[in-house]
Amino acid sequence: MAGKEKRPYVSMKGTKEGLTLQLDDTCAYDELLKQVDELLTGATRDEEGPLVAVHVHVGNRYLTREQEERLRDVIRMKKNLIVHSIISNVMTKQEALEWKKKNEIVSVAKIVRSGQVLHVDGDLLLIGDVNPGGTVVATGNIFVLGALRGIAHAGYEGNRQAIIAASIMKPTQLRISDIMNRAPDYRSEEGNEMECAYIDEHDQIVVDRLQLLMHLRPNLTRIEGSF
């Protein structure tokens, strides 16, 4: 890059996955878009060819919805190019908090009694019981250390991978995402200890031994590396 009059804000690399654009994150945005436009105009020809995916890295720049749309437009104007992803190193505090909430295990020490509803974002770890008539709802998984005798609804916003686990599993109703299952009408005395509920391949809620979860939902393990 010999041009001294203008520092290049954009660097382009071709990889197996397509084009990678590395954008400067300190310059003015308008200037940046202009350079992207120029660079791509120079690099692409007008003839028909295979589609090329573009990966855009914007570094430490936060893009608003509007800014992102403008960037997409600039790239889309060129033939054969489609935007595959726009990756930024930064997010707003609000987004970060929401993200944290969704991935957090919320622990609650409480007995959820008849008529009470406990609603959390993320996974729920309940240290206590859910009594008949009580309800626990979580957007993620539900783990009950005590007895689950009421209603549990995991994956509330539509996560079918969510599970429900309880030390004593005697629920009146289980719900995962949009699927529901109720307790059998007969009362069984044995079993029901250390069990989990999940959605199987036939879209049914199944209750089984807790130990099966490590095969069924390996991503429940959050420890890094092996131990």
Added chain:
Amino acid sequence: MGEAIVVTSGKGGVGKTTTTANLGTALALLGKRVCLVDTDIGLRNLDVIMGLENRIIYDLVDVVEGRCTIQKALVKDKRFEDRLYLLPAAQTSDKSAVTPEQMKELIDNLRQDYDYILIDCPAGIEQGYKNAVAGADEAIVVTTPDISAVRDADRIIGLLEKEEHMKRPRLIINRIRSHMLKNHDMLDIDEIVMHLSIDLLGIIVDDEHVIKASNNGEPIVLDPNSKASLAYRNIARRLLGESVPLMSLDNEEQKGFFSKIKKLFSAR
């Protein structure tokens, strides 16, 4: 400063009023100054069970609305000289005649003159319940070994736990039939206590004499030979802080030689 205890249950007909009358009487027998407050406005019963119905002149609503002083409305139980009083509910108004704030003020006034104020709560979880709970610093939850009564007790305990001014509620299981317990036809006491997970204050066996005594306007506690009477006296002693073991439920049925031997070996 007296202690205000509300007797509640959620479900109707489990024995709140009977429990209030008998615990109050038992506490008076133990030498405490007790005031019973009936908050079941519109459906008052406590005065009938205490046998004080014909002495009522003013009631709780009269006091709250300023038509008379508390002292004038209180009905004295002559059986206990100066130790047992009743503040009757109004029969002509309904529960909305009183607000929780007014109840709190009323109970706080009574605190200065009595050791214990027992508040009889109406069934349900609406206005009447809110009034009854507003002034109390402790709650006794009454239930029977029926699944519906236990459910409602659970609901009430959940509501009571939200009241920050109150101590943890305690439980009385009423109307236990020992022969049904033995055959496992009834919810087990341990099962109920575990389910509700609050401290057990006492258990009371089902006793026909209770109904008879209530109809005569004489709380069963006054009859020293009844099992239910003993149970209420025990509960009163536990309220005073004594530790009294739970009553054994075995009746005199076990009279045979073998059962005696069995009992010897199974004794814990």
